[in-house]
Amino acid sequence: MDRQQVTLLNILISLTLQIISPSFALNHFFIPEREELFSECLDKPGFSYVNELADLSRFNRKKDADGAMNISGNITMLWDVEPSNRVAVEVNIEKFEGGTWNPTLFKGGDKDFCKNFYDKNTIYYPFSTKHVINKQQVKDKCITTPGTVLVLEPFILKILINFAVPLSPGIHKAVIIFSAFDKSGVKRPRDTCIEIVGEIVNI
Ligand SMILES: *[C@@H]1O[C@H](CO)[C@@H](O)[C@H](O)[C@H]1NC(C)=O
Numbered sequence: 001m002d003r004q005q006v007t008l009l010n011i012l013i014s015l016t017l018q019i020i021s022p023s024f025a026l027n028h029f030f031i032p033e034r035e036e037l038f039s040e041c042l043d044k045p046g047f048s049y050v051n052e053l054a055d056l057s058r059f060n061r062k063k064d065a066d067g068a069m070n071i072s073g074n075i076t077m078l079w080d081v082e083p084s085n086r087v088a089v090e091v092n093i094e095k096f097e098g099g100t101w102n103p104t105l106f107k108g109g110d111k112d113f114c115k116n117f118y119d120k121n122t123i124y125y126p127f128s129t130k131h132v133i134n135k136q137q138v139k140d141k142c143i144t145t146p147g148t149v150l151v152l153e154p155f156i157l158k159i160l161i162n163f164a165v166p167l168s169p170g171i172h173k174a175v176i177i178f179s180a181f182d183k184s185g186v187k188r189p190r191d192t193c194i195e196i197v198g199e200i201v202n203i
């Protein structure tokens with residue numbers, strides 16, 4: 001993965017409190033606006049939403065006074081795709097300025113999301129799928145096997161942004177699009193779009 005993708009995944013899947021340390025030169029903090037974390041992509045009517053991807057009714061999110069989230073519970077996969085499908089994810093960060101959402105320089109993604117989803121060697125592993133305590137049972141299922149339950153250990157999610165990322169304080173959103181492709185590379189009809197809206201503040 002190149003540097004930009006790694007940084008994106010840091011934002012997407014995020015970093016926990018454990019790694020706050022000056023040596024990381026983190027200078028911004030992203031505070032999600034909604035306790036639920038996710039919102040629909042209202043400007044993308046043809047897309048499905050996270051409720052078609054996963055059942056989040058047992059996925060607990062609690063926002064602390066300082067904007068960190070306490071995460072626990074279970075996520076049940078619902079996405080009606082084939083386990084053998086390849087999943088691509090695309091992430092764009094937009095900034096709310098002058099009454100509209102505008103693109104930032106921040107753009108990236110992963111053409112084979114499932115390949116690295118539980119890989120211990122990825123930078124994001126300690127802050128994301130590490131917390132899936134039943135990973136031995138589910139690691140081959142990624143997010144493409146409906147009925148798979150990811151059991152999470154409780155953890156604190158604090159979204160910190162590296163100084164190298166060209167983002168400045170203000171209201172932003174991450175627009176995350178998941179697409180699935182069959183074995184012959186044909187894209188499945190409906191992509192899923194999820195937004196995470198929040199404010200970037202200085203630490
Ligand atoms: C989040 O978890 C921490 C540590 O377990 C706890 O001290 C804190 O009260 C929790 N906050 C909320 C909002 O649940």
Ligand SMILES: *[C@@H]1O[C@H](CO)[C@@H](O)[C@H](O)[C@H]1NC(C)=O
Pocket residue numbers: 058072073074151
């Ligand atoms: C998550 O699943 C585990 C294992 O099935 C279960 O013990 C636990 O109670 C579930 N937690 C929630 C919040 O549903």
